[in-house]
Amino acid sequence: MEPEKTALVLGASGGIGGEVARQMCQAGWRVRALKRGLGVPEQHEGGIHWVRGDALRAQDVAAAAAGCGVIVHAVNPPGYRRWSELVLPMLDHTIAAARTQRATIVLPGNVYNYGPETFPLIAEDAPQHPRTRKGAIRVEMERRLEAAAEEGTARVLIVRAGDFFGPRSSSNWFSQGMIKPGRPVVSMQLPGKGVAHQFAYLPDVAQTVVQLLARRHALPAFARFHMAGHWDPDGMELGRAVQRVVMRRQSPQPALKRFPWWLARLVSPFVPTLREILEMRYLWEQPVRLDNRRLAKVLGREPHTPLDAAVEATLVSMGCLPALAGNSLPVPSPELV
Template identity: 45%
Template sequence: MEQNKTALVLGATGGIGSSIATALVRHGWHVSGMVRDTAKAQNQGPAQVHWVAGDAMERDDVIRAVAGATIVVHAVNPPNYMNWDKLVLPMIDNTIAAAKSAGGARIVLPGTIYNFDPKATPVISADSAQHPNSRKGQIRVALEQRLEQAAPEVPSLILRAGDFFGPGARASWFAQAMVSPGKPVRRIVDPARGSGHSWAYLPDLAEAFAQLVDNPTRLGRFERLQFEGYVDDSGKTMVEAIRNACGSRLRSYGFPWWLMRLAAPFASFPREAAELAPYWRYPVRLDNSRLVELIGREPRTPLNEAVKTSLIEMGCLPKPAMQLTGPVLA
C-alpha cells in the first residue's frame, strides 16, 4: 500500500519549520503550511508549500488545516518567543487534538537540549533523566510529556538537536550573538565558557526528519531520538569556521555573561540568557545511535561549507558570482 505523503507544518516560515518543509517537498511530500498571513508566506516562505490561514492557538483552525495529513510538524513558537508559559502548552494541546481528529496523524517535534541539566547529563539519550534548570526547559519537559501521554493513539517523533544555525535560523546564538545579520563580519562574539558545544545545521537536521518520516513503519508510536550534529570539542571550532568562511583572522570577544546576570531581573533576554549559561559551560553530546539505526549515516554537511552558506544567507558575506555553464559565444 502506497504511503500517503501529506504533511501539515506549523511554523513553516520559521527557521526549522521552513527547513523541514523544504526537505519534505524534496522527498515528494505534499506540504501545507498554516500561517496567520498567507500573502506574506507566499512571498517569503519555502516554495511549493500550500499555505492555509490559521492560528496555532485556535484549535478549530488546526483541526481544519490537518485534514488529510499523515504527519503534523509542530515547529511553531510564540510570536517573538514571548509568553512561553501561557502559549506553548495550549498550542501542543491543539496539535494533539488535531492529530487525533485526523485519525492519528504523527506529530513531529524538533526537540531541544534545554530539557536537561548539562552539568549532570554530559551525554543525552532517549532514556536520560529530564531535570531542567530553566523555565523554558521545564515547559519543554511538560510538552514532551503530553506527547508521550497521547501515544499510542497519537504517535509522535521527537528529534532533539543542539543549537541551530543555518538558513533562516534567526533566533539562534549563531545569528543573535556570534555575528550580526546583514552586516560584514568584523568580529566574532564567542559565548563559549568551556570546552564543548553541540550545533545542528538546519538543512542536515531537516533531511534527517524527512528520512525518518519516509519510512514510518520502522518508527515506534513514541520515538525520542537525538541528532548529534557538530560537536565542538574545543569550544573554538565554530569560531575558526567563521574565520575560515570570511578568509580573515577576525578577533573574537567573549560574550558578556556578567552583564546578563546583572540585567536578568529587569529584562527578558538577559534573564533567559543567564538561565542558559550552563549549556555553554558544560559540554553536552547527543547520542544518535537510534537515529543511525533507523536511517543510516546522519546527514552531515562539512562544517566550513555549512558556516559559509549560513553567512551568505544572512547577508554577512557576498553571494558568489553566477557561473556560466555553457560555452561563451564571441
C-alpha cells in the same frame, strides 16, 4: 490528497519549520502550512500550500490538518511573548488534530529538558530533570506527546539536536549572540570559549526528519532520536570555521572574543531576551553532547554537511557575506557521524 504523503507544518515561517517544509516538498510530500496574517485565504509558494490560520486556534489547526498523515509542530508564540502561557495550549491543538487524523506528530527537540546530572553524553532515555522554566515546559510537552502515543490514536517523532544555526533562521545563538547579521564579520563572541559544545545545522536536522518519516511506520509509536550534529571540542571550532570562511572571501581575520556574560547580567533586568539567555548559561559551562547511536542504527548515516560549507551558507543568508554567482546553499551530504 493522499494522507500518507501529506503534511501540515506549523511554524513554516520560522527556521526549522521552514527548512523541514522545503525539504519535505523536495522529497515529494504535499505540504500545507498555517500562517497568521496571510493576505488571502490560500496561496502556493515554493511547493508549499499556505493556509490562513493561527496555531493558537484549535479550529484552525483542525481544519488545516484535515487529510494529513503528519503534523510538524515547530511553532512558537508570536514574538516569543507569553511563551509559558501559550506553548502548551498550542501543542494541545496539534495533539487533538493528530488524534482525529491518526497522524504522526513531529517535534524538533532541544537539550533544555536535561540537567547537569545527565552530562556530558545524553542518551534518549536519560532522566529529564530540567534546571529552567523553559526546560520544565519542554518536559511537559514530551509527556503529553507520549501520553497521546500510548493512547494509540497518534504517533510521535522527536528529533533532538544541539544549538541550531543555518540559513533563514534568526532565533538562535549564532545569529543573535555570536554574529551581528547584515554586517561584515569583524568579530565573533563565543559563549562557551574553552568548553566543548554541540551545534546542529538546520538543513541536516530537516533532512534527518524527512528520512525518519520515510521509516515512521517501522518506528515505535513514541520515538525519540538524538543527533550528533557538529561537535565543537573546545568551544572555539565554530569560531575558527567562521575565520576560515571569511578569510577565503575577505579580510581581515575576524577576532574571537568571549561572550560578555557580565554585561548580559548587568543589562538583563531591562532586556527580557538577556534574562532568557542567562537562564540557559549552565549549558555553556560544561560539555553537553547528544548520543546519536540510535539514529545511526536506524538511518545508517546521519545527514551531515561539512562545517565550513554550513557556516558559509549561514553567513551568506545572514547578509554577512555576499553570495557567489551561481552558488546555491549546500545540500546535506550523507556522511556517517
